[in-house]
Amino acid sequence: MKQSINCKSIHIHRGQNHLKWSNRVAPVQTINSGDIVHFDTIDGSNGQITKHSTNDVIHTFDISKADPAFGPVYVNGAEPGDALKIEILELEMSDWGWTAIVPGFGLLADEFAEPVLKIWQLDPALPYAVFKEGIHIPKRPFLGVMGVAPGMEGEFSMIPPLDTGGNLDCRYLTVGSTLYLPVQVTGALFSCGDGHVAQGDGEVCGTAIETSLKATLRLSVVKNQPWIAAPQFQTPSRKAAVAAAEVEADKGSYAATGIDSDLLQAARKATRNLIQWLVNTKGLTRAEAYMLTSVAGDLKITEIVDLPNYAVAMSLPLNIFVGE
Template sequence: MGHGLCHRTIHRHQQHLKWSKANAPVLTINSGETLTFDALDGSNGQITKSSSVDALDTFDVNLADPAYGPVYINDAAPGDVLKVEILSLELADWGWTAIMPDFGFLADEFPDPVLKIWDIDPSLPYVKFKDGIHIRKRPFLGIMGVAPGEEGEFSTIPPLETGGNLDCRYLTVGSTLYLPVRTPGALFSCGDGHTAQGDGEICGTAIETTLTATLRFTVCKNQPWVTAPQYQTPPLRELLSQEDVDEDKGEYAAMGIDSDLREASRKAARNLIEWLVSTKDLTRDEAYMLASVAGNLKMVEVVDMPNYAVAMSIPLNLFV
C-alpha cells in the first residue's frame, strides 16, 4: 500500500491495563500511516446492553479503562512529539452512564449506585436522555497516550503528562493531539470511547461506549514546547451543521465561589444540579448524570485572591 494508506486494525484482545515502556508493541508502523482501533468501552465489557444496576456491585475497577495497543512508530525518539490526527470515530448502538459508589466529583453526596443504558440510533444526531432532553453526539476517545519514560507500571485511570485518560471532549473528529515522546517508538495506545461528555465528567462517567477509531500518526521533530498533551480543534463550522447553529439557545450556568479551587468547582456542580432538579423535573441522580454528560465546568476568575469563581453551565438546546 502507498504511504499513509495503511489500514491495519488493532483488535479488542490487544489491550493493556497499565502504562509501561516495557509493554511489547502489538504492531509497528511508519510515520504518516493510518490505523484503526476496535476498542471496547471503559468498563472493558463488564457492562453490557442488558446490564442492570447489579452489574455495579461486581464491577472490578482493576479491569477498567483498558488501552488498546501499544503501537511502535518508527523514528519516534525521546524528545520528539507524536502528532495524532483523529480521522473517524464510529459508535456502537448503545452506551452507559453510571453513578458508582465512592467515585465521582460529588461521591460523598451520591452514595447509591445508578446505571443508565442509552440507546444510540445511528440515524440520529443525538441520543435521548429522557422525554424532552436530547444530547448531541460528539464522540471521542477518553484515552490517548504514549508510554511514560520512567521505569515501572502506571494505572490507566489518572492522566499523565504523556497522555492517557484525558477525558477531553475536544478530541473529536477533525482534532489533532500532540503527545511528548518519552521512549523509543512512542508506544501509543488508546481506548475509552465516549458518545458525549461535558467538561469535568463530574459523576465519573460520560456516555461510555465501544468505539472504532481511525487515527493517523506523524512523528514531529524539534517541538520542545510540547511537554504534556496539547491539541488543536477544527473550526466549529466544520463540526456543526446549520441545524446545530440554528438550535443554539445559549446556556444556563451556576457559579461556585470558594478559596479552594476544587471546592469552588464542587459548589458550581452542586448549584447546577439543584437548578436542574428545581426547574427541569429531574431527580438528583438524573441531574448529576446529565451534568456529567452535557454540563461544562469552567474557571471564570482565578486572580482575585483568596476566592476563585467557577461556573458550571449547560446548553439550553438540550431541552426540546
C-alpha cells in the same frame, strides 16, 4: 461520520490491549510515520457492563479493569524529544452506551452513595442521544484515552492522566482534531481507548456516555519538539465541527457558579448548585441531574486572580431541552 481513506490496512483488535501504562509493554504493531491505523476498542468498563446490565452490576464493578488501552503501536523514527501527532480521522459508534454513578467515584462522591446505571439506546439515524423525554444530547464522539508510554520505569494506573497523555477525557478530541503527545521512549508506544458518545467538561459524575468506538487515526512523528512537555491539541473551526442546524438551534446556556477559597470546593459548589436548578426547574431526580451535568455540563474557571476566592461555573446548553 465516515470518510474515504486510502491507506494500507493496519488494524489493532480488541484482544490487543493493556491495563497499565508502562514502557515495558511490548508493541503489537510497528508502523511508519504517517501511517493510518484502525483501532477496534471496547468501552471503558472493559465489557463488565452490557446493554442488558442493571444497577446490580455496579456492586461488582472492578475499577482496576477499567479503561483498557488498545495497542501499543511502535512508530518508526519516534525518539525522546519528538512529538507524536495524532490526527483523528474517523470514529464509528456502537448502538448503545452507558452512564453510571459509581459509589466512591466522582466529584460529589460523598453525596451520591447509591449505584445508578443508565443504558442508552443510540439510534444511528439520529444525531443525538435521548436522555429522557424532552432532553436530547448531541452526539460528539471521542476517545477518552490516548497516550504514549511514560519514560519512567514502572507501571502506572490507567485512571489518572499523565504528561504523556492517557485518560485525558477531553471532549474536544473528536473527528477533525489533532493531538500532540511528548515522546519519552523510542517508538512512542501509542495506545488509545475509552470511547465516549458525549461528555461535558469535567465528566463530574465519573462517567460520560460510555461506548465502544472504532477509531481511525493517522500517527506521525514531529521531530525535535522538546517544548511539548504535556498534551497539546488543535481543534477544527466551529463551522466545520458543528452542523449548521445545531448552530441555528442554539438557545444559549444556563450556568450556576460556585465561590470558594479552594478551587475543588468551588467546582463542587457550582455542580451542586446546577443540580439543584435541574431538580427544581426540570423535574429531574438528583441522580438524573448529576448524570446530565456529567454528559452535557461544562465546568469553567471564570475567575482565578481575585484571591483568596475562586469562581467556577457549571453550565448547560439550553438546546438540549426540546419540545415544551
